[in-house]
Amino acid sequence: MVGFNYCMNCGSKVSPLDKFCANCGAKLEEPDGEFIQDEDFFLKYDIKIENLKKEYDLKVNRAIELIQKQFNSSENSYRVFISTINESNNVFYNNIEVSSDIIKLATRPSEKIKKELEIKIYTLEKIIDKLEDFIDELIIHMSDESEKEVKTLTRELDDLIDSVKDY
Secondary structure (H helix, E strand, O other): OOOOEEOOOOOOEEOOOOOEOOOOOOEOOOOOOOEOOOOOHHHHHHHHHHHHHHHHHHHHHHHHHHHHHHOOOOOHHHHHHHHHHHHHHHHHHHHHHHHHHHHHHOOOOEHHHHHHHHHHHHHHHHHHHHHHHHHHHHHHOOOOOOOHHHHHHHHHHHHHHHHHHHO
């Protein structure tokens, strides 16, 4: 149905270029923003989001593995880091769900839809970047007893998650 819209009066399928509904004759409203003529628009975003999801899952599993290697589950640091990972999961998958809903529910590609999907993808990429930094710090500090850098990174990941929640 890419490239089609529906009449607000009778629900018939209409072309984005139509000025009046062929079924009931109602004047069709001008759309918000320009239409994007790309039959693969939603598929491209769906694939991108699925790839980000796979990348994130791999990194989360790696982070958990490193946390378990470095800390005893009874340690406070372990609980803090796992809590941060869990919160990251909640925010990441909420953004995945919203992105998927946009793709499933939108009737046509538009600049407005594209902008919102790009914002969601940017957010997902930022979470993945911070998670990668967190993994790097865990690796660097595996032999080092200092947790300061890892804790700083955990705080940064928490700050990113909080800012996404506020958005």
